[in-house]
Amino acid sequence: xxxxxxxxxxxxxxxxxxxxxxxxxxxxxxxxxxxxxxETIHRxxxxxxxxxxxxxxxxxxxxxxxxxxEEKCCKCDQCLAACPNMxxxxxxxxxxxxxMALLKNDLPxxxxxxxxxxxxxxxxxxxxxxxxxxxEKKLTCLMDSNGSYDYTADAELMAVCDGVMLDVKAWDxxxxxxxxxxxxxxxxxNAVKLAKAGKLEEVRxxxxxxxxxxxxxxxxxxxxxxxxxxxxxxRYKIIAYRPFGVRQPFRSQLRVPTADExxxxxxxxxxxxFTDIVLI
Amino acid sequence: xNITDMKKEVKAVIDNCTLTHEQAMMNLSxxxxxxxxxxxTTPRFRELREAGVLCTMSEGNGTYxxxxxxxxxxxxxxxxxxxxxxxxxxxxxxxxxxxxxFYQHIPSVTHFPVYLGPVDxxxxxxIEDEEEARKLIRHFLIFLDRTISDSYCxxxxxxxxxxxxxxxxxxxxxxxENAIPSxxxxxxxxxxxxxxxxxxxxxxxxxxxxxxxxxxEYSKLYTTPYGIASCYNALPxxxxxxxxxxxxxxxLAERAKDSEHLIHDLLPIxxxxxxxxxxKKITFLVDETHFFKSNFLVQEGFVSLDRFTGxxxxxxxxxxxxxxxxxxxxxxxxxxxEEADAMAKRILDKLTACVEGYESRFCDCTGHHFSLHxxxxxxxxxxxxxxxxxxxxxxxxxxxxLLHCSQxxxxxxxxxxxIFPFDETAKRNPDAIVDLIKGGFAQGMRYFSxxxxxxxxxxxxxxxxxxxxIAKLDAGIAVQQANATWGLGEVRNSRILERKVRSxx
Numbered sequence: 001x002x003x004x005x006x007x008x009x010x011x012x013x014x015x016x017x018x019x020x021x022x023x024x025x026x027x028x029x030x031x032x033x034x035x036x037x038x039e040t041i042h043r044x045x046x047x048x049x050x051x052x053x054x055x056x057x058x059x060x061x062x063x064x065x066x067x068x069x070e071e072k073c074c075k076c077d078q079c080l081a082a083c084p085n086m087x088x089x090x091x092x093x094x095x096x097x098x099x100m101a102l103l104k105n106d107l108p109x110x111x112x113x114x115x116x117x118x119x120x121x122x123x124x125x126x127x128x129x130x131x132x133x134x135x136e137k138k139l140t141c142l143m144d145s146n147g148s149y150d151y152t153a154d155a156e157l158m159a160v161c162d163g164v165m166l167d168v169k170a171w172d173x174x175x176x177x178x179x180x181x182x183x184x185x186x187x188x189x190n191a192v193k194l195a196k197a198g199k200l201e202e203v204r205x206x207x208x209x210x211x212x213x214x215x216x217x218x219x220x221x222x223x224x225x226x227x228x229x230x231x232x233x234x235r236y237k238i239i240a241y242r243p244f245g246v247r248q249p250f251r252s253q254l255r256v257p258t259a260d261e262x263x264x265x266x267x268x269x270x271x272x273x274f275t276d277i278v279l280i
Numbered sequence: 281x282n283i284t285d286m287k288k289e290v291k292a293v294i295d296n297c298t299l300t301h302e303q304a305m306m307n308l309s310x311x312x313x314x315x316x317x318x319x320x321t322t323p324r325f326r327e328l329r330e331a332g333v334l335c336t337m338s339e340g341n342g343t344y345x346x347x348x349x350x351x352x353x354x355x356x357x358x359x360x361x362x363x364x365x366x367x368x369x370x371x372x373x374x375x376x377x378x379x380x381x382f383y384q385h386i387p388s389v390t391h392f393p394v395y396l397g398p399v400d401x402x403x404x405x406x407i408e409d410e411e412e413a414r415k416l417i418r419h420f421l422i423f424l425d426r427t428i429s430d431s432y433c434x435x436x437x438x439x440x441x442x443x444x445x446x447x448x449x450x451x452x453x454x455x456x457e458n459a460i461p462s463x464x465x466x467x468x469x470x471x472x473x474x475x476x477x478x479x480x481x482x483x484x485x486x487x488x489x490x491x492x493x494x495x496x497e498y499s500k501l502y503t504t505p506y507g508i509a510s511c512y513n514a515l516p517x518x519x520x521x522x523x524x525x526x527x528x529x530x531x532l533a534e535r536a537k538d539s540e541h542l543i544h545d546l547l548p549i550x551x552x553x554x555x556x557x558x559x560k561k562i563t564f565l566v567d568e569t570h571f572f573k574s575n576f577l578v579q580e581g582f583v584s585l586d587r588f589t590g591x592x593x594x595x596x597x598x599x600x601x602x603x604x605x606x607x608x609x610x611x612x613x614x615x616x617x618e619e620a621d622a623m624a625k626r627i628l629d630k631l632t633a634c635v636e637g638y639e640s641r642f643c644d645c646t647g648h649h650f651s652l653h654x655x656x657x658x659x660x661x662x663x664x665x666x667x668x669x670x671x672x673x674x675x676x677x678x679x680x681x682l683l684h685c686s687q688x689x690x691x692x693x694x695x696x697x698x699i700f701p702f703d704e705t706a707k708r709n710p711d712a713i714v715d716l717i718k719g720g721f722a723q724g725m726r727y728f729s730x731x732x733x734x735x736x737x738x739x740x741x742x743x744x745x746x747x748x749x750i751a752k753l754d755a756g757i758a759v760q761q762a763n764a765t766w767g768l769g770e771v772r773n774s775r776i777l778e779r780k781v782r783s784x785x
Contacts, residue, residue, distance in 0.1 A: 010677060010678070010679055011677075011678045011679060011712075011716075011782075013705050013706060013708065013709040013712040014705065014708070014709070017709075017711060018709070018711045018712050018714070018715045019709075019711075019712035019713075019715035019716055019719075020712075105679050105680055105683060106679050108679075108682075108683075108719035108720070108722055108723050109678075109679050109682060109715060109716050109719035109720070110715065110719075111715050278708065
């Protein structure tokens with residue numbers, strides 16, 4: 001089983017506890033307006049629009065496929081800017097054992113791996129294989145997910161997954177749909193069920209004032225999860241929207257929250273019993 | 281002896297407005313020792329020294345005290361010390377005072393103590409009232425910073441967590457503006473709790489200390505306990521190092537036709553010359569000067585002759601290998617090519633054999649051999665990387681870099697280390713740095729230092745300096761810390777401020 005991998009970061013401090021390797025898979029079932037890396041949303045359709053904009057000839061059209069030669073790539077990302085499809089030609093297909101081989105030098109230094117995206121649950125069979133192999137190396141395995149996947153129905157995957165870092169983008173179903181294209185019910189369901197199973201590693205909310213009702217989201221989700229805090233603290237990461245990497249027209253429309261707005265949200269989470277709160 | 285030259289040197293010191301009185305006095309005291317000779321050297325040695333291939337580390341020709349002294353502080357706490365009339369302490373006030381006084385009487389190459397002892401263990405038995413202990417430890421740390429004007433002085437902590445150790449680190453973190461003293465946690469993940477290691481990382485990101493020494497490896501070194509002194513030198517407690525001289529491998533490589541020529545012809549000759557020189561210097565120090573005959577540290581048994589060793593330093597492996605690879609028409613460079621790294625190991629194997637093959641009359645604690653040391657460089661070094669470090673600007677990805685260190689650190693008994701500055705992302709997850717240290721140590725790495733890229737106190741090569749002090753010196757204003765002047769030289773010559781800052785994405 002191969003997966004489309006957008007990027008591997010060998011040492012990451014922001015993708016769960018301790019030093020971890022982070023694997024970013026290509027493809028997402030959401031199309032968030034504020035997405036920082038929209039090039040991870042879709043798979044390449046080999047239209048070839050990016051080929052002529054590449055300044056180093058790292059991209060070529062061969063047998064109707066766009067081929068990327070990493071050794072020639074200068075990482076200018078002009079191909080991503082040119083892509084009409086929110087995709088990237090700079091992805092690789094790897095099997096789980098190939099990914100583990102790429103992490104060989106990292107094994108002494110990492111306590112685990114985190115698979116992110118795109119939306120990693122879309123490549124669930126690959127995850128199962130990768131996590132099984134990683135467990136053999138005594139690594140902890142986390143998923144960074146948008147919560148659209150029904151985790152509780154997948155006991156096999158949950159047996160090898162140590163936790164999910166869950167995006168709760170909006171509480172309100174309509175706003176969630178406006179932002180992502182899908183509703184919020186599954187996400188909220190997952191939050192409760194993962195917390196009950198002790199597998200809710202972290203909750204994340206990106207704050208976009210005037211566009212989303214962050215106060216409602218933070219209030220409702222922290223109230224809902226507060227009963228589970230007795231058995232162990234859950235980290236809540238409240239993330240300021242930043243325009244970096246965001247596509248137009250949204251980049252011109254969305255506003256960065258102020259420090260006071262973020263602090264207000266932290267106060268709400270704290271009142272509802274959360275203690276491990278990170279403002280970014 | 282040229283009296284005109286000496287006059288010029290003296291004048292340069294006494295006219296220099298960037299020197300404090302203390303610094304001027306110490307600089308003046310070293311001048312005559314460069315103009316007199318007390319033992320013979322060979323023409324070949326002198327030629328190699330003048331060419332900068334061999335270097336005697338500004339010790340002068342009349343060494344009259346060991347370069348690094350690690351007194352037995354447990355004895356001090358247990359029995360007190362007769363010469364400065366110190367009774368064994370009975371409470372924390374007395375313990376701190378005994379140390380503050382005793383430190384003033386320990387010689388070294390810089391005239392400041394280079395080893396402050398396992399201070400956490402020394403103070404722990406006296407910790408009763410936590411609030412009072414905090415006040416005293418705070419006072420103690422400030423006292424050290426303002427009276428020992430040199431950051432080669434080194435406090436040791438761990439591997440066990442103690443209340444005193446935790447207080448020292450917590451208070452040091454609050455006193456993040458202080459460069460002095462240097463600190464090392466003797467770290468063994470099986471003994472040191474993760475939480476304490478994490479606190480030490482947080483402190484290091486604030487003020488570049490403590491560093492981490494691989495306690496599992498270093499505790500096997502000697503038959504008696506070791507301490508970390510000066511930059512990162514692992515030496516026997518109750519002894520230390522008589523002297524340190526070094527070979528500049530890159531300059532030797534410039535003279536070599538190729539790697540075989542260096543390894544089989546040039547290196548053995550240069551190593552023998554340096555070993556002979558070190559032996560002569562130790563003989564002079566021990567047989568003729570006063571220290572081992574009359575100093576109270578010797579007479580009262582705080583140090584003994586058999587626990588001292590001679591240190592054989594090296595610098596410039598990175599440049600040495602790159603020069604030789606180029607001479608052999610090969611493209612690989614140190615850290616990036618297996619062939620280049622294999623060449624470095626062949627050079628180290630040969631040098632180890634040369635140094636281990638030399639029998640010293642002294643150095644009982646190291647089997648009558650000198651001890652190989654990855655020297656951190658001096659301010660005048662230009663394009664010469666410390667010890668076996670990869671050059672600044674050529675750093676590898678973090679994990680690969682740590683693996684590289686792990687391959688080369690085990691060659692050095694008396695000290696080696698690498699430095700990894702981090703940006704602010706690391707502060708949010710100090711556990712990640714603990715993971716890196718654990719991984720490196722399990723792979724054989726001996727010594728790990730870090731600092732925050734936004735901190736004022738940073739590690740230059742082995743010692744700590746305030747960036748704000750360097751700026752003052754650069755503007756011609758005197759600062760209290762003597763070795764800040766070295767820091768300025770290194771910043772100018774060795775691109776210290778360009779060291780790769782690690783961002784943990």
